[in-house]
Amino acid sequence: MKEKIGRCTRCGSDNLLKNGHTSNGKQQYFCKACGARRILEHEKDYNESRKGEIIRAYFERASLRGIERIFHVSRNTVSGWLKKNDREVAYNRRNSYQSKR
Numbered sequence: 001m002k003e004k005i006g007r008c009t010r011c012g013s014d015n016l017l018k019n020g021h022t023s024n025g026k027q028q029y030f031c032k033a034c035g036a037r038r039i040l041e042h043e044k045d046y047n048e049s050r051k052g053e054i055i056r057a058y059f060e061r062a063s064l065r066g067i068e069r070i071f072h073v074s075r076n077t078v079s080g081w082l083k084k085n086d087r088e089v090a091y092n093r094r095n096s097y098q099s100k101r
């Protein structure tokens with residue numbers, strides 16, 4: 001079984017080795033390409049612009065199921081982003097409302 005680890009958050013290489021666990025039990029990796037040692041969170045597979053693209057696609061027309069198919073990102077990950085995004089939108093709206101008064 002081929003294990004999918006992810007990509008280095010520093011150089012984007014997928015040439016990674018498992019490198020033990022941190023004290024709180026998270027898997028840590030060593031990147032053979034750039035030598036970085038770090039914890040790769042699932043969400044960090046997506047950079048900010050990719051994330052923005054996926055969120056925009058959701059607001060345009062796509063269903064979470066469609067996004068899952070197109071971008072190969074889990075529905076749970078996207079709905080997590082959306083929850084965060086909603087809070088930011090609400091916060092920005094409140095601010096712009098206040099600045100108009």
Ligand SMILES: [Zn+2]
Nearest residue numbers: 008011031034
């Ligand atoms: Zn790297």
